[in-house]
Amino acid sequence: MSAPERSLRADARRNRESVIDAASELFARRGDNVQMEEIATRAGLGVGTLYRHFADKRALRAAIIGRRFEAMTSLARAAEELADPWAAFESLLLGYLESAEPDVAFRLAILGPEEAAWDDIVAQKTAFAAIVERIVQRAVDAGLLRADFRPDDFVLITRGAMANMSGTADWRRHVTLQLEGIRVPER
Amino acid sequence: MSAPERSLRADARRNRESVIDAASELFARRGDNVQMEEIATRAGLGVGTLYRHFADKRALRAAIIGRRFEAMTSLARAAEELADPWAAFESLLLGYLESAEPDVAFRLAILGPEEAAWDDIVAQKTAFAAIVERIVQRAVDAGLLRADFRPDDFVLITRGAMANMSGTADWRRHVTLQLEGIRVPER
DNA sequence: TATGAATCGGAATTCCGGTTCCGAATATAC
């Protein structure tokens, strides 16, 4: 489902891109509240063409979410480059949330129930999780993050923040407050 | 929509109760993922009867959510009785989350987007919010809760926790951690 | 217990959006 790269006719490859672009845009803006027909129209194609490239709506969404995960992974890699362990951790957390904010579909995927379609994404999720784990570990080892902080807590915090990204509530304030709580105070 | 109490034929009143019971049960367990027909069956009635009592599905759900808000309000009132301001605050927060945990529909209502149907519930929400505000204020005035803590922060924390009530994550841990962060340390 | 109004039941209808299908159009190979 993910990458039938070569041996695609030129027009087909081009159209596939259009579909992905249109879908990314719409899913990001409206979550799952988007019709296949609308995606097709925006891509300048017919619905039939969507189904030639993706088995069904879930598969299409999964592909889009998978992309975002890849983006998150490179973001995490960038954070890992930072010399200061705390800076790396904070940059990861904030960068991740910042990127998630404008993508409703991604947030719903994280917050919502596990879906069968996510199977195709396990790899991307795992890759991301691995880096998170390293960054957390490093901050803990450096004595900058509470010793009992676990990678799961990263998930707790991020999901909590994402839940506050609709409406008027200020999720940054919430996260900042928590950062203060988990950072080991200067000795 | 809410309370056409008197002047209902005996069987009608009885059936209305059955509908509410069945709907509460099912919405709580499965969120919006419940068919009107299923509710009718479980109530031992035909779908037509549901519609005699509630204009449509949203109205029914709104009524159910409204009830839960009333329950939350009395829970809040109980917390307010507590002499110790911090105990009152903590009891409110934990009690609220504890009650919300088993009610998927309520959680989705809190986490999800504003719906038009919520209009019928404004009163209940407001009543609850008023008590929260008082309890928070009292704890702040007593110097037990950070001076910059606002009622909105209560919302941030609870929504964050609710977002972590699915899956395996441990929302209590998350909340506990935050409580430590916002409580004013012993002098 | 007879009468009429209120209520019920559930099959039929409606709506909505995903998915299929196949003739038309287009790209690539020869």
Place this chain on the structure above:
DNA sequence: GTATATTCGGAACCGGAATTCCGATTCATA
């Protein structure tokens, strides 16, 4: 330039679930 395999388009199809409708039933009153 023609042949052939791919790909495209979008009307038609389908399934699921909410909602309607009205004859059958039940309650309340005299």
